[in-house]
Amino acid sequence: MFSRGYRLAVTVPPLAWVVLFLFVPYLLMFCYSFWSVSSSQTIVHSWTFDNYRQLVTVDVYWQTLLRSMWIAARVMLFSLLLGYPLAYFLSFHAGRCKDLYYQLVIIPLWVSYLVRAYAWKTILGSDGVLNTLLQYVHLTSHPLEFLLYSPFAVVLTLTHIYTPFTILPIYASLEHIPRNLVEASHDLGASPFETFWRVILPLSIPGVIAGATFAFVLSLGDFLAPLLLGGPSGVMISNIVVSLFGAAYNWPLGAAISLCMLVLVVTLLFLSERIEKRWSFS
Amino acid sequence: MTVPAVSTTAASGTASSGAGGLLEIRHVAKSFGKNVVLRDVSLTVAEGEFLTILGESGSGKTTLLRIIAGFENPTSGELWMGGERLDSLPPYKRRVNTVFQNYALFPHLTVEQNVAYGLRVAHRPEAEISARVEEALARVRMTSHAKAKPSKISGGQQQRVALARALVNQPRLLLLDEPLSALDANLRRQMQVELKSLQREVGIAFVFVTHDQEEAMVMSDRIALLRMGELEQVATPREIYSRPATAYVAQFIGHTTLLRGEVRQGQARCQSLTWRSALPNGGALFSVRPENIRLAGSSGPNPGAVHFRGRIRHRAFHGATELLQVESTDGLMFSLRAINVPDGAGEVDCEFDPADAIPVQDSDERV
Numbered sequence: 052m053f054s055r056g057y058r059l060a061v062t063v064p065p066l067a068w069v070v071l072f073l074f075v076p077y078l079l080m081f082c083y084s085f086w087s088v089s090s091s092q093t094i095v096h097s098w099t100f101d102n103y104r105q106l107v108t109v110d111v112y113w114q115t116l117l118r119s120m121w122i123a124a125r126v127m128l129f130s131l132l133l134g135y136p137l138a139y140f141l142s143f144h145a146g147r148c149k150d151l152y153y154q155l156v157i158i159p160l161w162v163s164y165l166v167r168a169y170a171w172k173t174i175l176g177s178d179g180v181l182n183t184l185l186q187y188v189h190l191t192s193h194p195l196e197f198l199l200y201s202p203f204a205v206v207l208t209l210t211h212i213y214t215p216f217t218i219l220p221i222y223a224s225l226e227h228i229p230r231n232l233v234e235a236s237h238d239l240g241a242s243p244f245e246t247f248w249r250v251i252l253p254l255s256i257p258g259v260i261a262g263a264t265f266a267f268v269l270s271l272g273d274f275l276a277p278l279l280l281g282g283p284s285g286v287m288i289s290n291i292v293v294s295l296f297g298a299a300y301n302w303p304l305g306a307a308i309s310l311c312m313l314v315l316v317v318t319l320l321f322l323s324e325r326i327e328k329r330w331s332f333s
Numbered sequence: 334m335t336v337p338a339v340s341t342t343a344a345s346g347t348a349s350s351g352a353g354g355l356l357e358i359r360h361v362a363k364s365f366g367k368n369v370v371l372r373d374v375s376l377t378v379a380e381g382e383f384l385t386i387l388g389e390s391g392s393g394k395t396t397l398l399r400i401i402a403g404f405e406n407p408t409s410g411e412l413w414m415g416g417e418r419l420d421s422l423p424p425y426k427r428r429v430n431t432v433f434q435n436y437a438l439f440p441h442l443t444v445e446q447n448v449a450y451g452l453r454v455a456h457r458p459e460a461e462i463s464a465r466v467e468e469a470l471a472r473v474r475m476t477s478h479a480k481a482k483p484s485k486i487s488g489g490q491q492q493r494v495a496l497a498r499a500l501v502n503q504p505r506l507l508l509l510d511e512p513l514s515a516l517d518a519n520l521r522r523q524m525q526v527e528l529k530s531l532q533r534e535v536g537i538a539f540v541f542v543t544h545d546q547e548e549a550m551v552m553s554d555r556i557a558l559l560r561m562g563e564l565e566q567v568a569t570p571r572e573i574y575s576r577p578a579t580a581y582v583a584q585f586i587g588h589t590t591l592l593r594g595e596v597r598q599g600q601a602r603c604q605s606l607t608w609r610s611a612l613p614n615g616g617a618l619f620s621v622r623p624e625n626i627r628l629a630g631s632s633g634p635n636p637g638a639v640h641f642r643g644r645i646r647h648r649a650f651h652g653a654t655e656l657l658q659v660e661s662t663d664g665l666m667f668s669l670r671a672i673n674v675p676d677g678a679g680e681v682d683c684e685f686d687p688a689d690a691i692p693v694q695d696s697d698e699r700v
Contacts, residue, residue, distance in 0.1 A: 229437065231433050231435070231437040232437050232439060232440075234402075234404050234424070234431075234433070234437070235431070235433060235437035235438075235439070236439075236450070236454075237403075237404075237423070237424040237425045238402060238403075238424055238425070238429075238430055238431045238499075239425075239430065239450050239451035239454065239498070239499075239502065240425050240426075240451050240454050240455055240502065241425055241450070241454040242425055242454075245454050249450070249453075249454070250439060253441045254440070254441060330441070332440030332441055332482065332484060
């Protein structure tokens with residue numbers, strides 16, 4: 052049907068891209084994770100499980116990994132709690148302003164991540180907007196220190212940044228619910244509240260799962276928010292990877308941690324796809 | 334005006350349905366912005382009757398149904414059911430259930446759970462729910478598919494589940510929005526019969542919306558013919574066919590020949606045709622059904638009948654009968670139903686009885 056030349060032209064570039072920028076780096080990372088660094092700061096190309104052993108035995112690594120997951124879980128939860136009602140409102144009650152509101156949700160995504168993270172720094176700092184306000188209205192006499200450089204600041208910032216990512220898939224799945232199902236539910240005697248629980252929520256599960264996965268996975272790998280706003284107590288696993296590849300010059304350990312994260316994330320994506328499939332009825 | 338106004342026809346149709354008024358629609362109108370969909374519709378649905386709202390697309394029939402179900406609010410007018418004002422209640426508080434055009438079965442629930450839905454939200458005891466669901470599924474012969482998801486069963490089966498899901502709640506009134514339109518012709522005819530006998534069995538009043546006049550004729554106790562948001566006529570199928578109130582009704586239901594003429598001193602005249610008529614003097618429009626026009630037999634013309642000679646312009650074979658289009662020497666086009674028309678027949682002699690020329694109101698007067 053298509054000429055040989057055409058088929059080559061459309062398949063080779065993406066294939067080359069994937070091999071060059073995905074497959075080769077992952078392969079390299081895989082290899083590095085089984086190598087080690089000598090005392091003279093050179094890479095030793097002999098196979099060892101040492102890096103993985105360190106990851107499990109050295110407290111700071113597994114604790115930071117757990118903390119990262121805990122932060123990501125909270126971001127996921129708050130994004131859903133914020134995003135679902137917003138998506139629901141957008142889909143069912145926004146009426147004629149639907150497109151406008153939708154754009155308002157999208158717009159922050161055009162603003163640089165860095166700008167948004169810095170904005171929170173300005174708001175949460177000890178001389179920041181929030182503390183100044185709290186003192187001005189005499190709710191506190193001293194600036195609140197826990198606002199900035201804490202896991203709290205990281206969770207808050209990441210929630211702000213990733214909530215649009217949860218709104219969009221939830222909104223899409225709500226939009227896909229045929230409205231006559233809602234009418235049928237009312238027709239059969241279910242109140243709006245019951246209709247939500249019995250029809251709308253179950254049918255929006257795929258969107259919820261997709262949104263939750265976005266929020267969790269994106270937060271788990273984040274390193275800018277903890278770098279800018281996390282302080283020592285808000286360090287996440289990616290910060291450790293960054294420093295291992297940088298100042299610490301321990302690429303093998305960095306690669307091992309990265310690979311663990313990769314396995315974790317791929318497993319999550321796989322699971323979420325399974326759940327989404329289980330809850331799709333089209 | 335040569336014949337009684339349509340509104341009185343509608344009113345007399347309502348009155349003849351007797352005292353068992355279950356649902357009363359009083360002067361309901363509905364507009365969406367500038368778009369007027371229903372204007373002043375009044376209609377009574379009797380206890381246990383099968384009423385069909387018949388109309389072309391855009392006639393407002395679905396909107397009327399949605400107003401009864403509570404999905405739309407009328408712009409003006411009232412709905413009453415059993416002495417209770419209905420239009421102020423939200424849909425989930427009305428004892429009315431709907432079978433939707435594309436069934437609207439919940440895709441995440443099994444057939445059984447779909448049917449149980451209404452009883453569950455009404456918090457009936459589990460034992461009662463399972464008994465009633467089982468009975469409802471048996472009634473529509475879907476017991477063997479109880480555990481299936483809606484996507485795994487055919488359109489006809491989904492249709493029956495939708496019916497069971499509505500009927501299991503024992504509504505006082507069941508609304509059906511073109512439920513058969515998605516089925517193929519054979520299944521459709523079969524379902525028409527089934528639906529009708531089911532309705533007789535359960536004794537619940539059905540309000541059935543369709544654009545298919547044949548379907549309406551086969552199933553209904555009464556037909557309410559809606560045109561551009563107004564009722565043209567409400568009557569039994571027999572009455573609406575043999576005594577159409579307007580030219581539109583006559584043309585919409587079955588085939589007809591419309592004759593526009595003039596009445597003078599008890600004599601109607603259309604081109605060279607004349608016959609006795611009780612109408613007052615003035616212009617008049619008559620409808621003659623094809624089966625009331627005969628080919629004049631070898632026995633010679635019938636005394637008292639209206640005769641004309643014409644040329645067959647078109648013939649459509651319908652099995653037992655043939656539908657002929659005959660152009661008279663006056664240039665009038667008649668539709669007539671005949672049997673045993675010889676092949677190659679060209680000119681034919683035709684006749685009809687004056688009593689079969691039904692005076693109808695000119696529909697265009699009202700536009």
